[in-house]
Amino acid sequence: MVHPFQHCSACGSRDLAARSRREFVCTACGYRHFITPIPAACALVTDSAGRLLVIRRAHEPGLGKWGLPGGVIEGGETGEEACARELAEEVGLRLPAADFHYLTSLPNDYLFQGFLWPTIDLFFTAQVADFRAVLAAPDEVSEWAALALEEVPLADFAFPSNAQAVWLLQAGKPF
Numbered sequence: 001m002v003h004p005f006q007h008c009s010a011c012g013s014r015d016l017a018a019r020s021r022r023e024f025v026c027t028a029c030g031y032r033h034f035i036t037p038i039p040a041a042c043a044l045v046t047d048s049a050g051r052l053l054v055i056r057r058a059h060e061p062g063l064g065k066w067g068l069p070g071g072v073i074e075g076g077e078t079g080e081e082a083c084a085r086e087l088a089e090e091v092g093l094r095l096p097a098a099d100f101h102y103l104t105s106l107p108n109d110y111l112f113q114g115f116l117w118p119t120i121d122l123f124f125t126a127q128v129a130d131f132r133a134v135l136a137a138p139d140e141v142s143e144w145a146a147l148a149l150e151e152v153p154l155a156d157f158a159f160p161s162n163a164q165a166v167w168l169l170q171a172g173k174p175f
């Protein structure tokens with residue numbers, strides 16, 4: 001079974017046995033390695049006109065495709081805090097964590113260092129008066145846009161989970 005562990009991280013043995021889709025056990029020392037979903041937070045930020053902030057990705061995976069600001073939740077953070085941090089890092093918008101409201105969670109896959117890791121994307125909505133403060137970080141975002149929900153190019157999104165979350169907004173799911 002495909003897994004990202006080249007060696008046992010305890011003894012260095014190359015002999016890892018799959019016990020399930022998520023558990024790989026070293027046959028030499030018994031150390032257990034796991035593949036579990038990585039939590040990520042994604043921001044659905046709209047302005048007073050109802051336009052959604054979308055970004056074009058400046059790196060792989062999904063280089064050149066559209067998506068939402070967001071990223072991996074760090075240890076000790078809430079989803080809302082991660083959302084606020086990622087939004088500030090990627091597009092320069094500084095909102096308090098309390099401004100983010102949970103919408104939904106959707107599974108996703110993220111190609112990293114040659115392995116397709118499972119993630120669980122947590123989506124949060126937030127509202128701002130306007131996007132005048134947006135300043136994209138060039139290593140993360142090559143372009144940004146504020147689009148009416150029905151104009152968001154979901155077919156050009158990097159991740160189906162992000163597109164599905166926007167679709168939920170388009171469908172008028174209350175938040």
Ligand SMILES: [Zn+2]
Pocket residue numbers: 008009010011012013026027028029030031
């Ligand atoms: Zn071992």
